[in-house]
Amino acid sequence: MDTLFVGQNYIFLPETPSTNSFLNTLITERRLAEGTVISSGFQSSGKGQAGNTWEAAKDENIMISVLLYPRFLSVHNQFLLSKCIALAIFDFLTKFLPTAHVRIKWPNDILVSASKICGVLIENGLKGEQIEYSIVGIGINVNEISIDGKRTSMKTITGLDYDLRYLEKILFSCIEARYLQMKSDPGTVSKDYLSVLYGFGEKMKFKDKIHNVEFEGIINGIHADGRLI
Numbered sequence: 001m002d003t004l005f006v007g008q009n010y011i012f013l014p015e016t017p018s019t020n021s022f023l024n025t026l027i028t029e030r031r032l033a034e035g036t037v038i039s040s041g042f043q044s045s046g047k048g049q050a051g052n053t054w055e056a057a058k059d060e061n062i063m064i065s066v067l068l069y070p071r072f073l074s075v076h077n078q079f080l081l082s083k084c085i086a087l088a089i090f091d092f093l094t095k096f097l098p099t100a101h102v103r104i105k106w107p108n109d110i111l112v113s114a115s116k117i118c119g120v121l122i123e124n125g126l127k128g129e130q131i132e133y134s135i136v137g138i139g140i141n142v143n144e145i146s147i148d149g150k151r152t153s154m155k156t157i158t159g160l161d162y163d164l165r166y167l168e169k170i171l172f173s174c175i176e177a178r179y180l181q182m183k184s185d186p187g188t189v190s191k192d193y194l195s196v197l198y199g200f201g202e203k204m205k206f207k208d209k210i211h212n213v214e215f216e217g218i219i220n221g222i223h224a225d226g227r228l229i
């Protein structure tokens, strides 16, 4: 459960607009160790993917941002980090929800059955073609039960109350394990991602948001830059 670097530098903020924004500002002010974590009990302007907001009840959920320096990744294979983080959360959730049907929904939402339990927002800083730093924002629904039907939480599934600070420690060790694996054995990360990808190899409905049309298709794989095949 002990980690080498993820969570070794840990800052808890009872309230903040957004842990990703806080970390984004902090790295412009001082040099921070890889694995630095900002955690918060409440975000007043939590950021989601595609400019959406992320709302979560106070002190009932995990909301963290992890600072990583994956300088060995180029922009062209940055999706590997998305896979690594999604798998780390998958590993974490399956430890606590061993009988639940946990799946990764491309690119990196985590579902239990068809309901979202976790969202991930990765913000990369680039230097030329290389990734200079990554701010990995993770929101996991834990003890909140007053959530709509499209979402779920760990407590909704098991009826149990969880200690958020204890869960974070387990999550940090899952992140570190997959991050180290991504460096040493990226092929396994890609293989494992496909093995738990929601709808992989099945006929499903997709929406082309540019042309606003629905179509049927089958996910056959993922390009290195993250585009679906």
Ligand code: BTN
Pocket: 017, 018, 019, 020, 021, 043, 045, 046, 047, 048, 049, 050, 052, 054, 062, 063, 064, 065, 109, 118, 119, 120, 121, 136, 137, 138, 139
């Ligand atoms: C999504 O839209 O699914 C991504 C949600 C990401 C939410 C997390 S909560 C901690 C971190 N700080 C933020 O402002 N957003 C991410």
